Amino acid sequence: MNLLRRRGIAFKLSLWVLGGVTLVIAIILTLNYNVTRRLMVEKIEENAFNLAQATANRINSLLKAAEKIPAGVALTIAELDPNDTELKTLLANRLEQNPELFGIAAAFALKPDATDKLKLYSRYYVRSYDRLKESPINYDYRFHDWYQIPKVIDKPLWSEPYFGESGGIVMTSYSTPFYRQKLGTKEFAGIVCVDLSLNWLRNVVSSLKIGETGYAFLITRNGTFVTHPDLDLVMNETIFSVAEARGNPKIREIGRSMIAGEKGFTAFTGLTNNQKYWMAYTPLPANGWSLGVLFPQNELMADIHNLTKNMLGLGLGGFFLIMLVILLVSGKITKPLRALAKSADAIASGNLETAIPTLKTEDEVGRLALSFAGMQQALKEYIKNLTETTAAKERIESELNIAREIQMGILPKIFPAFPNLPEFNLYATIKPAREVGGDLYDFFMIDDQHLCFTVGDVSGKGVPAALFMAITQTLIKTRISRSSTTTLHQVNNDLARDNPSMMFVTLFLGIFNIVTGELEYCNGGHNPPYRLTPGKSEPVQELPTTDGIALGVMDDFAFTAKSITLAPGEALFVFSDGVTEAMNQRDELFTEARLEKILAPLAKQPVREISDQVMQEIEIFADNTPQSDDITILTIRYIGKKRNNDEQTTSKTSPPPCQG
Amino acid sequence: MPKNRPLIRKIFFICLFSLLLTSGVIEAEAGPLKKVTFIPLWVPQAQFAGYYVAHETGIYKEHGLEVEIISGGPQRSSSDYLKDKKADFASLWLVTGLDLCNQGVEVVNLAQIVQRSALMLVAKKSSGILKPADMEGHKVGLWGPPFEIQPKAFFKQYGLTVEPLQQSYSINLFLRDGVAVASAMWYNEYHSILNAGIDPDELTTFFYHEHNLNYPEDGIYVRKETWQQKPDLCRAFVKASLKGWQRAFAEPELALDITMRNLKKEHVISNRTHQKWMLKRMRDIILPPDEQTRIGRLNEEDFKRVTENLKKQNLIEKTPNFNDFYKPPAGE
Structure with missing residues (x-):
């Protein structure tokens, strides 16, 4: 199949078309042969039957005519009881009047002679060299078939053929019993018998001309051959002995049908040669013999075979003609295709300057060549554009990267942020998404007792978001006051005022009294942070909401603040929605529930540890799913006045202290 | 080599001849x-x-x-x-x-x-003769001496009265139903009957040697x-x-x-x-x-x-x- 796949269109076209043509020719030839043959056989059957019937009728009428003679003689004898002289005259006259007869006999049952002794009495005349002569019967005829059988079965009968006494001549006899009335009852008195030489019958049968090699044969009621071209069969063999010699039960079956007086038409193998024939057979009603007429199959089929041969020759001629035409046409059609394929190969290997062959035709191939040329042109332009676009994109990307670096640079990144303020520990981290995102965080001291910290998330992505974030970050620093609501109110107004692109930012702002642990916070539509209370039965608590909306949406929105007081050891976990909306491969979200579950055992841990653990969990959960949003975590723990040793440990591994 | 062949042939013929x-x-x-x-x-x-x-x-x-x-x-x-x-x-x-x-x-x-003994009686099954007793009253073809000795003993043995007819040398009397039962030699007439188109399974056979009459x-x-x-x-x-x-x-x-x-x-x-x-x-x-x-x-x-x-x-x-x-x- 692979071999075929690699072949050219011309080859495939030739293969399929010629295969189809061959199939059609084969079907036509077969159908034609079968139909013609059937018609021929039907015709032959009709002819054979006609011939057999005509011949059988001819023979039968001769037999029937011969049957009348002994019947007449028998009647005369029965009625007139002729004396010897009268009987001799009667028989001689009848023989003379009927030249087709070979002999005529009257044979009596035992009859008392002059001395009252029972004696056989018979008279027999035969034809000899065109003259009649008496031929005495010197044997006890009572037990010979021609006398005994009609007597016993009480019916006239044609005998099986036999060699006449004079030898050489095969005869058949028709015997008619005659009767005497004795005391009112019919008593068998003798037989009148006429002999018929079978030579005339043989002549009739052998004179049948059936083509060059056809012939006819005649068999008796016993199946004995009376006539057959093979003289060895005649009189010696029966159709059944031939069947036995051949070991062919089919012949026996046909023979049984023939001697049963049936008519038939059948395929038949020659008895002396192995030629195939069709044979029609029909009985001779007079004596129950059967005539078979054999038509040689090969001779009769010669015409059909010649016709089929001629058609086959024509078919072959047509086949080669079509093959030639297909090869020429397909070669012509595929020539430009081949040229195109060559050009396409060259183009595919990168040589866009390859010339496309110009075609004069406007058929599919011509159109293909035009489209191809168009495609080549388009490809060239596209590649040109692509080169330019790629260069532009690369430039923008590098600029974006710079923007990102600047954006990240805005965020304070040095921890511990306030090494000289032991009242609290703070750690913040951001894991930016691939694109420039809009998360922000910040923390700074307003005065020596109050820490301001923020975590926010700008809507949208990219440079606008980054700029909006930078603006927000700057505005917060500018507008900061001791009141979180005032700060948020002012920043919101600033942002909303000149905001044609309708951007907004969610923001959590907390002002933490590092001495008292009091925290005033205002939430502008941001995720509520968690309050972590180590040792408590529910160590993770969501911070009560302040019902604020995102900044930049609505001018003059009145923000409200809430305040809580953290006990020493308590911590606050502030995060962006990048945490809870992190996705895994199955598009499942990380969710608040999962976050709470993770945070619970971490409540006592140092702030950096909490941050790192959560980040790690998110990474495990995401399992290489590309990060779609920035992830920001800010954790702050109130220590109070007393110094805590574990924070010391963390600071040891941190970079050298530096004022934020 | 061809010269040797006549010699071999001679030796062969001498051996054969002396053997004979x-x-x-x-x-x-x-x-x-x-x-x-x-x-x-x-x-x-x-x-x-x-x-x-x-x-x-x-x-x-x-x-x-x-x-x-x-x-x-x-x-x-x-x-x-x-x-x-x-x-x-x-x-x-x-x-x-x-x-x-x-x-x-x-x-x-x-x-x-x-x-x-190859002498036998044959009947067509179509005549209803399937066993010796079925022959009662039927015409039976018999040959002259010495062929009639076994049949006579056979009929006596089975207490049968049949109508004997002298049978000629042909089987035609039987084939034309002149007799219901015919005499036959197994090696001769029986086969002639088969080869006149009657199948063995259409015939009932009575071999004398099977009826304690092996002569x-x-x-x-x-x-x-x-x-x-x-x-x-x-x-x-x-x-x-x-x-x-x-x-x-x-x-x-x-x-x-x-x-x-x-x-x-x-x-x-x-x-x-x-x-x-x-x-x-x-x-x-x-x-x-x-x-x-x-x-x-x-x-x-x-x-x-x-x-x-x-x-x-x-x-x-x-x-x-x-x-x-x-x-x-x-x-x-």
Whole structure:
């Protein structure tokens, strides 16, 4: 199949078309042969039957005519009881009047002679060299078939053929019993018998001309051959002995049908040669013999075979003609295709300057060549554009990267942020998404007792978001006051005022009294942070909401603040929605529930540890799913006045202290 | 090399010739061939293949005999030929031999060739005859002596009254339903019936040997005086004839060729298929069932059964002594 796949269109076209043509020719030839043959056989059957019937009728009428003679003689004898002289005259006259007869006999049952002794009495005349002569019967005829059988079965009968006494001549006899009335009852008195030489019958049968090699044969009621071209069969063999010699039960079956007086038409193998024939057979009603007429199959089929041969020759001629035409046409059609394929190969290997062959035709191939040329042109332009676009994109990307670096640079990144303020520990981290995102965080001291910290998330992505974030970050620093609501109110107004692109930012702002642990916070539509209370039965608590909306949406929105007081050891976990909306491969979200579950055992841990653990969990959960949003975590723990040793440990591994 | 071939051939022929010669010397009487005549029971056919084979392949000559086989047939009765001294040896049925003795013609059985009776009755199943009792009242075709002895005993044995009709040499009376039951020899007429288109399963057969009426048939007979005067001649004839039979069975195609040749010489209407069947059946009824028994032996029990039955039927009065009647060639 692979071999075929690699072949050219011309080859495939030739293969399929010629295969189809061959199939059609084969079907036509077969159908034609079968139909013609059937018609021929039907015709032959009709002819054979006609011939057999005509011949059988001819023979039968001769037999029937011969049957009348002994019947007449028998009647005369029965009625007139002729004396010897009268009987001799009667028989001689009848023989003379009927030249087709070979002999005529009257044979009596035992009859008392002059001395009252029972004696056989018979008279027999035969034809000899065109003259009649008496031929005495010197044997006890009572037990010979021609006398005994009609007597016993009480019916006239044609005998099986036999060699006449004079030898050489095969005869058949028709015997008619005659009767005497004795005391009112019919008593068998003798037989009148006429002999018929079978030579005339043989002549009739052998004179049948059936083509060059056809012939006819005649068999008796016993199946004995009376006539057959093979003289060895005649009189010696029966159709059944031939069947036995051949070991062919089919012949026996046909023979049984023939001697049963049936008519038939059948395929038949020659008895002396192995030629195939069709044979029609029909009985001779007079004596129950059967005539078979054999038509040689090969001779009769010669015409059909010649016709089929001629058609086959024509078919072959047509086949080669079509093959030639297909090869020429397909070669012509595929020539430009081949040229195109060559050009396409060259183009595919990168040589866009390859010339496309110009075609004069406007058929599919011509159109293909035009489209191809168009495609080549388009490809060239596209590649040109692509080169330019790629260069532009690369430039923008590098600029974006710079923007990102600047954006990240805005965020304070040095921890511990306030090494000289032991009242609290703070750690913040951001894991930016691939694109420039809009998360922000910040923390700074307003005065020596109050820490301001923020975590926010700008809507949208990219440079606008980054700029909006930078603006927000700057505005917060500018507008900061001791009141979180005032700060948020002012920043919101600033942002909303000149905001044609309708951007907004969610923001959590907390002002933490590092001495008292009091925290005033205002939430502008941001995720509520968690309050972590180590040792408590529910160590993770969501911070009560302040019902604020995102900044930049609505001018003059009145923000409200809430305040809580953290006990020493308590911590606050502030995060962006990048945490809870992190996705895994199955598009499942990380969710608040999962976050709470993770945070619970971490409540006592140092702030950096909490941050790192959560980040790690998110990474495990995401399992290489590309990060779609920035992830920001800010954790702050109130220590109070007393110094805590574990924070010391963390600071040891941190970079050298530096004022934020 | 080609020069050597004639030499090899010469050696081969010398060996063959000397072999033939020595075997001839052992078997043959010294002196010129002795002329004898033999008449079989009927016209040439495979029933007598052994004799024709012995004649044509030179077996008789090897035994010092110049045999003339007289063709039997309807006009020539072998028992008459033997009785009238027109033939030295004759093939006769055992019952015929016993009948001759009863008539006072002293004959000797030299070999009992056919061991099992092939005589039978045949009926078409369509006539309703399936068992002996079904024959009651039917026309039955019977041949003349000696063929009517077994049928008569058969009908007596089954208490049947039938209408006997003399049957001719053809089977046509039976085929045309002139008789319901016909006499037949298994090796001859039975096969002719089959080859007139009647299938074996359409026929009911009654083999006499299956009805306790096994009368051994063909045997080789000679007048007692011939036996007394020339016992060696008699022995040579029997030995050669038995050899002829053995060769006929060993080489059936040869036997058939010889049979067909002799049959055509006498213008007998027949065919090779029929003769082939006949030869096979002769083998069945001639060869003893066991390997030990020699062919051509007259069983004393068979002899007794036949003589007793013949006496019972009042067909013979005198019964010859077995040892006077049977003179096997080896003098056993």
